[in-house]
Amino acid sequence: TSSKPKILVTRRLPASIEARMATLFETDVNEADQTLTASDILSGLAGKDVLVSTITDRIDAGLIESLPASVRLIAQFGNGVDNIDLEAAWRAGLTVTNTPSVLTEDTADMATALMLALPRRLVEGTQILLRDRAWAGWSPTSMLGHRLRSKALGIVGMGRIGTAVAQRARAFGLTIHYYSRNRRPQGVEGPLEATYWDDLDAMLETVDIVSLHTPLTRDTSDILSAARLARMKPDAYLVNVSRPELLDEPALIAFLETGRLAGAALDVFDNRHGINPRLLALAEANRVILTGHMASATLEARIEMGEAVIVNIRAFMDGHQPPHRLLPDMPQPRAARG
Numbered sequence: 001t002s003s004k005p006k007i008l009v010t011r012r013l014p015a016s017i018e019a020r021m022a023t024l025f026e027t028d029v030n031e032a033d034q035t036l037t038a039s040d041i042l043s044g045l046a047g048k049d050v051l052v053s054t055i056t057d058r059i060d061a062g063l064i065e066s067l068p069a070s071v072r073l074i075a076q077f078g079n080g081v082d083n084i085d086l087e088a089a090w091r092a093g094l095t096v097t098n099t100p101s102v103l104t105e106d107t108a109d110m111a112t113a114l115m116l117a118l119p120r121r122l123v124e125g126t127q128i129l130l131r132d133r134a135w136a137g138w139s140p141t142s143m144l145g146h147r148l149r150s151k152a153l154g155i156v157g158m159g160r161i162g163t164a165v166a167q168r169a170r171a172f173g174l175t176i177h178y179y180s181r182n183r184r185p186q187g188v189e190g191p192l193e194a195t196y197w198d199d200l201d202a203m204l205e206t207v208d209i210v211s212l213h214t215p216l217t218r219d220t221s222d223i224l225s226a227a228r229l230a231r232m233k234p235d236a237y238l239v240n241v242s243r244p245e246l247l248d249e250p251a252l253i254a255f256l257e258t259g260r261l262a263g264a265a266l267d268v269f270d271n272r273h274g275i276n277p278r279l280l281a282l283a284e285a286n287r288v289i290l291t292g293h294m295a296s297a298t299l300e301a302r303i304e305m306g307e308a309v310i311v312n313i314r315a316f317m318d319g320h321q322p323p324h325r326l327l328p329d330m331p332q333p334r335a336a337r338g
Ligand code: 8YV
Pocket: 053, 054, 055, 056, 077, 078, 079, 080, 081, 103, 295, 296, 297
């Protein structure tokens, strides 16, 4: 029997990370790489010290209360922790860590790419050529999109990722508006020339592009409700690389279908019963760009996320404060997503 920490990893991770984990820990990886059921997680955790979880693991109060006593740490591979019932974790005396910062820039890049792709009809431009297997040739009026420069961007949630998006957007000549729990200090707002709104409804009425960068918590769940979406300008675009539950997806679909919104780019969407066929139809009609939770999907980010998980586990097992320990005073995630 080794004294190495015993860990269960619920999904496959980059090979270099799995290899490093295997040298440092007694590592049990879910080779099948399919989302484990609660009972699979529980049986896999027998005799383990650490659960390495991802966003696809639903770690609700029931699971937490049934954990073997040996499990003291949940080390999330990822930034958002809305799959974990943190209150139940605190009650059970567990430590929970995540991997912030390392995916900030890549996620902001993807949001910005989508922001450009929507008004400039980037995806449509390729699709037309593939469909026709030919190009009708250039004309002064073909494939006209809309200019990004001078438009107003409204960022919902000005944390690390929102700020990184604002920095990029400045370079494209967008004016920056943001709604956040707290106003950012002048040092952040100043260089970005960002305008703070304490009234989200009012900001939504003003901006041309809305981009969501808030964690999913009890307060932000459905933050873009049908009533809020209705306040957006009819020629406005929406970008969501955060979480599907932040918005009323059926309402968004209806607004796009009836021309009450210009378009949307969704890296996250309700997939509980598959992708909504009406959303797919909108994507086919090039009113919507759909990507499958790719915003942080770079090899570099995944490796750095894995390294952060390793650092958190080692610190914890050595009796130190893990660098990315979550604290009970953070906003409660909207736990136990279904
Ligand atoms: C990750 C994410 O792919 O970190 C997050 O919050 O949404 C994604 O970028 C996922 O969390 C991995 O668990």
